[in-house]
Amino acid sequence: MAMKSLSFLAILSLLALTFPLAIASDPSPLQDFCIGVNTPANGVFVNGKFCKDPKLATADDFFFSGLQNARPATNAVGSNVTAVNVNQIPGLNTLGISLVRIDYGVNGQNPPHTHPRATEILVVHQGTLLVGFVTSNQDGNRLFTKTLNVGDVFVFPEGLIHFQANIGRSAAVAFAALSSQNPGVITIANTVFGSNPPINPNVLAKAFQLNPKMVMDLQAIF
Incomplete structure (x- = not known):
């Protein structure tokens, strides 16, 4: 009986260690790639998605062009977010990563928001940004904030409310990577x-x- 109890406790301990990891990010791929398609026609069902037959994959399935171009930041908050996720690059399916370009007008901001499925790492390409995130209720809603210049990097933990604001005298640009193929906002x-x-x-x-x-x-x- 003692050995059975010990084995049961060992199993519980193992599950406690592995379960948080299992829900921490997008599932790991079980093959080199799984190019997502919107219809099951000619598709292979892998990791819960219909995917193009790998033999039919082309370089264009992994390609996106145009992030070098500035976007107008003329909306009410003065920013423009260009997303490059699985909807723009089908080859990102199951790879657990995506990218955005953010253009900020003078006094523009990317207002307080969250990504329910991703941690974000941001690098300033042009201008000066005030950035920050707020911790959850259980951690006292603490604000972590920093002024970033060109080349500076800041991380926003998954699910936490965060923001960026252009505090410079000219337009600003940042690029950010996110730990999900479709992080949501x-x-x-x-x-x-x-x-x-x-x-x-x-x-x-x-x-x-x-x-x-x-x-x-x-x-x-x-």
Whole structure:
């Protein structure tokens, strides 16, 4: 009986060690690549996705062009995010990585947001950025912030709210890699005040300690 109990405890310990790793990032590929296709026609089912027959793969399945070009940052927040994920490069399927280019106008920002499936590492290519992230409730909602110049690098842990703001006198550019083929993005203001249908204003008024009329005004904007 003692040996059985010991074996059971050993199994539980092993699961405790391996389970967090199993949910930490995208699944590891079981072959060289798995080029995602939108239809099962002529596809091979691998790792939960229909994939192109590897014999039919071409270099274009792993290629994207144009990140050297500036994008207009003329929206309300003054930034433009160009994503290069599995939707742009089918060959990224199962590889657990993607890329973005972010253009910031003067006083522009990439507003507070989260990536539910990815850690992000960002490098400044042009300009000066104020960046930061906020820890979860259990860690006291601490703010980690830094001013970055050309060549500086900063990491935003998976799932945490983070931001970048251009504090220089000219346009800024950054590139970031993310640890998911499709990291997702939740922009806090858009999600809370721009949901469809709208969240009950009284709920948001209590959550943000605001007047319900002010909440409705914010919902009208978003």
